[in-house]
């Protein structure tokens with residue numbers, strides 16, 4: 001009897017957690033195609049390490065916190081904060097690289113932005129955040145709009161009934177404290193940049209508007225577009241028109257009472273590929289709303305150990321990238337940041353990038369669409385999150401949801417990754433299978449993967465048999481032979497045994513080198529050591545029959561709190577092929593030559 005009550009309580013807990021998650025506001029897609037006003041620029045800020053603006057001295061959440069933006073009404077009034085007299089920070093931007101005092105800061109910073117707004121009839125207004133790391137509590141004119149958890153995905157709130165003509169104050173409490181139950185969890189190998197790290201926009205839409213749409217080629221087809229449209233607003237059933245003028249497409253569908261309608265039609269299309277990154281102007285419209293987009297159409301599948309792009313086998317010449325602007329030394333957020341990183345990847349000879357270990361800003365995937373670079377997109381289920389915690393699962397699922405919602409119409413994105421270097425266990429398998437199933441339910445067109453690990457079957461044989469592989473389309477494997485595992489020459493005697501007849505991507509390998517540090521190839525931290533490591537790695541990997549891609553770790557050196565070695569690391573992971581000042585290391589050319597060789601072979 002007692003057990004039954006216990007089980008019932010756990011089940012009720014999961015239900016409540018899930019239903020709370022389900023109350024998340026619907027996410028509007030393709031902000032670039034909407035009528036927006038950006039709130040970027042200088043924001044007033046208050047550094048609040050003790051969360052005095054949120055809790056009272058009994059650590060109970062206060063109803064009179066900094067979100068009230070209170071001002072003394074008389075000289076005797078006691079108000080102990082004043083946004084308008086406080087320091088400012090740039091938005092978008094992390095706080096760590098803007099203020100030396102905040103470089104290592106983990107805690108709360110309050111942001112305030114004032115704005116006026118001309119109200120319009122039959123018009124709704126949303127505030128849209130590209131991302132905020134990590135936990136954001138959002139208020140308008142003293143009213144709570146909601147909370148968002150997760151530092152790398154977009155979220156929005158409706159403010160139609162709260163906004164006024166003059167002196168609106170939008171206040172965001174951003175807290176980047178790490179937590180054991182969070183996603184990611186306490187330890188990562190990247191800098192925990194905090195703040196309003198991406199664009200903030202006001203988005204104006206009609207009463208009933210086009211909230212979301214999915215337009216991609218049906219799985220396995222190169223001439224049938226399948227997807228759906230979703231309206232948001234009272235008048236549910238409406239006629240929606242999907243137009244692709246260049247492909248002579250003009251399709252109308254009628255939504256159901258919930259504003260939803262499936263879409264499917266044939267079209268003669270010039271398919272998207274790295275050699276031909278063709279994007280079509282697409283318009284989705286109703287009698288009151290219209291959204292323009294630029295979408296590429298390509299099919300991506302696997303057949304045995306092959307990855308097929310538009311029906312043809314491909315090899316993914318890749319590189320891993322962190323969302324950091326090396327020259328500025330902060331979170332990357334702008335189109336220019338994205339163009340610089342992707343241009344450097346192209347210079348390497350890459351047709352593919354692994355955006356590690358979390359969803360990067362939308363400029364990255366939009367530019368990858370334009371530049372013809374295929375993308376591995378990942379959520380930060382990194383190392384050892386709490387597999388048995390229902391909240392942790394819902395959090396990871398939400399981040400996956402938001403990532404897929406934002407980028408599901410991007411031709412460049414070919415792989416959704418649900419995890420990086422997670423330890424094999426039943427609880428972990430259940431957790432990650434849940435994410436894989438969820439991704440497939442949202443997007444039946446793309447491939448699912450994860451960056452897993454391998455182990456030794458015997459001293460000379462590396463074995464890939466992670467049980468998660470069963471549920472993935474493409475196997476990802478990180479290995480550090482020559483850096484954490486022996487010396488570079490060890491690669492020469494190693495075999496690979498893979499327990500799945502599936503394509504393999506070596507999603508990480510590499511070693512640290514400080515640019516300009518030279519010496520014998522056996523000396524760690526030298527460019528010669530890194531170059532030597534790459535030479536032995538590439539020779540080993542080339543021999544793996546099912547290898548269909550690689551993304552060495554990593555394009556540029558990046559900040560990490562786990563790397564204190566003085567005069568070498570200085571809180572940078574130095575596995576970049578390019579230094580934090582943009583200098584190419586010797587191994588950059590080793591990989592570039594290798595990729596040029598593959599290109600010559602037609603790979």
Ligand code: GCU
Nearest residue numbers: 189420421478508553573575
């Ligand atoms: C790991 C991990 C990376 C990390 C790298 C390293 O494999 O996935 O996030 O930076 O190894 O140790 O350099």
